[in-house]
Amino acid sequence: MINWSNLDTLGSYKELKDVKKIDLVAAMSGENGAERVKKYSVKMADSLSYNFAAKEVDDDILAALDKLAKEAQLAEKFEALYNGEVINTGEKRMVLHHLTRGQLGENVMADGVNKREFYEKEQKRIADFADKVHSGEIANEKGEKFTTVVQIGIGGSDLGPRAMYLALENWAHKTGNFKMEAKFISNVDPDDASAVLNSIDVAHSIFILVSKSGTTLETLTNQSFVMDALKKAGLDASKHMIAVTSETSPLAKSDDFIEAFYMDDFIGGRYSSTSGVGGAVLSLAFGPSVFAQFLQGAAEEDKLSAEKDMMKNPAMLDAMIGFYERNVLGYPATAVLPYSQGLSRFPAHLQQLDMESNGKSVNRFGEPIDYVTGPIIFGEPGTNGQHSFYQLLHQGTDIIPMQFIGFKNSQLKNDVDIENSTSQQKLCANVAAQIVAFACGKKDENLNKNFKGGRPSSIIVGEELNPVTLGALLAHFENKVMFQGFVWNVNSFDQEGVQLGKVLAKRVLAHDTEGALTAYSELLNI
């Protein structure tokens, strides 16, 4: 029997607050620190591991977090989710993105359809389509192969797929997998679509229109923008565009598209990278086999997330430590810092995933809650961040917990040896150095050069950023966010907070405004 209880009704939360805090500087200094690095590590999928030695936890705090995870029934709630319970209570929907990459529990049916089979069928259709595009069986009007794929979508139809594409672009280049160039149009700012269209050869481009509802204003506007450009170039737009949408959307049976691929209401935008939303663009860009490896990595990580024991479940552990930092230690934000240029837009994806899922002030029953929920998420790749905002992370007045990501090897293995080390070694040396600098600090009599330390971080380490490890990383963070939503007792799968802006924007365009809305409309000359 699952209890959906508010955090502050749980006895183990009160106990947790009374457990003695640790002194991170002391804990991480000397040989004790070395022991923590070896001990506080949990295996993830493939070559990855989650190391939390530099977090403000010890065995007592971990035991209290484990007790809370059990009282909050995190494992049981995930089990209910993947077995098809209606977890998205606000919208009365199941939450099924895990089924796009594997089956953790029972068969899940909706309207007489086995959902795992449905997602697999669409993946197969996309793979076949991509193969035909690559072979030239599907080509432009002149029978010439497509060389560029352009995704038109916004939010979850943009950030996740874009981040995944950038992460694997170099890898595909190195491994000689199929490689089409991919571009993305998202913003309703007309300069965005213009810039992309100016940078490509439209005659050899295939466009993917992604909108679950088929009604997203920005996306439909950009569709028209692109169709206009295709027509102006004397091309038949319907021979250059496919759709990824729900079966009930107005786009599903339209003649505007070569083909439509289907998703459904059980997968939210920000959780859709492993569905057709990511599948179409990644399969067209890199080939279906690369996308299959990406799904495999996510499926392996999902299995670990289903572990009941927090200490064997990296997503649950990461979630509980993050919750502790937010609700007990009172930190407002988390910085995501990948030491991998391929992950340049991964923080932007996590920013949506986390802040849109858990930026809520009511519980899953719509009742007010009295504790803080989702933190601010931001980040840039190291070493770039080191030369930018790290100053505040080291010496600012607020403590910002950090999540590092690093790989032992570069993707292309094209490197140069300067002063007895390669660039990759320098990159790895920097992340090691930063973790210790943040945790231990360094005393200096000149307080301007003094580092207090005590700034907590974790690191996910792996051999290489490739499709499998990328899939695992994605699933890790999806499941972390889900577990934190369970702890806070919020619904992590709706986003009512985006509605009011849409309604008011429509009123502005209809000139149905009053008061400040009229005044701002005039200010912006609408």
Added chain:
Amino acid sequence: MINWSNLDTLGSYKELKDVKKIDLVAAMSGENGAERVKKYSVKMADSLSYNFAAKEVDDDILAALDKLAKEAQLAEKFEALYNGEVINTGEKRMVLHHLTRGQLGENVMADGVNKREFYEKEQKRIADFADKVHSGEIANEKGEKFTTVVQIGIGGSDLGPRAMYLALENWAHKTGNFKMEAKFISNVDPDDASAVLNSIDVAHSIFILVSKSGTTLETLTNQSFVMDALKKAGLDASKHMIAVTSETSPLAKSDDFIEAFYMDDFIGGRYSSTSGVGGAVLSLAFGPSVFAQFLQGAAEEDKLSAEKDMMKNPAMLDAMIGFYERNVLGYPATAVLPYSQGLSRFPAHLQQLDMESNGKSVNRFGEPIDYVTGPIIFGEPGTNGQHSFYQLLHQGTDIIPMQFIGFKNSQLKNDVDIENSTSQQKLCANVAAQIVAFACGKKDENLNKNFKGGRPSSIIVGEELNPVTLGALLAHFENKVMFQGFVWNVNSFDQEGVQLGKVLAKRVLAHDTEGALTAYSELLNI
């Protein structure tokens, strides 16, 4: 006589805390809201204005902020700065980036050199060089014109120039100004340099090495990376590279470069976009006349920042309101939200500018302080952000103040009319709608759909994003950060917080480690 006093010693700070807070929902509702929008606006340079109607201020609070700005001597401190006083006390340096775009006060001399003349001379040398590259007088070994310019730099040598380049790329395209493609290599991750080198025609590329000291490890490593690639392509590397550095740096007289252009220690990296650091790449990419307009916009804005009256000084006003939100209202962060795709990396530049300048825990004399300083800065362009992290901004448990930027016109004016409005109108309608939605909220009995409102924002509005308005925007934020540093009595012009990581990274590479540092080195296989 200037007093460098801590914030909490100022009588007007105590008074400010006692001034009655406003109810933003009430203030912005009905006709009162419309009046505020008209009244609470300050003119900036060119077509820009700063509108703060949706901030949590009223005439009483503004009066108290003005009193504090006077007691903290913000105008006098800026005057001292631009007249050449040693404001960067930690490094015992003047702070002279304003002189790269104009002269606000007295002649400033260093080592017998008039610094305004020095910066102008270097600008002229860069302009002449760029003109020769564009005419083909300076060309590759085969006498062919360069078509691509690649900046090699990190931190301030990367983020600012990159953000400025992206902001004007479309504009240069539209206006038919000179347009070379520019690329940027920053990260020490070898995959970054590899990806850029794979994407360009090195035989027709000119590289700009940017390092003030000539010792930045990441940048020198990437220089070697690029020189190797040039040699492998059978090219003479010294015919493809220029340097921007200080006159005393080891790069200044090296044979590795076609030419070297000079900067000095009085301009910090994050304040260097209007120096040669931004000047070389922007002049080569767009032509010297575009760069000159950019400087003109910055100079106009600087003049407004020198106004003694806070209500006529948008940077000072913005600074004081931001300070009020941070120190009196207790908000931890500011979101920067440009409704302009051209400003896609402007938030990343501001993140460095603000967090590296004011993320400090000691005052300018190295003494501890008892109040919070610089906030977290993050952001993405709207409308993309609306479909991402805005959920938390609308309904999360913490209040995050916002800084919108919007333009009445797109850059390319290539647009499409869908459902009776253009994309540009939709973009502007969205920003107007968001400001009102955040401020006023909307009551709903279903608390999941309820918007409390009371979430403060400002907007900078202009006709168009072009070189002049971009320069003004840049200077506005530089001066805002400077004024906030004065209020907090910190040194906004050094960055001691980045040193410890550098020292430890060198120790890792030299295998001179112990304890946790050894353990992390092993974990990362260094």
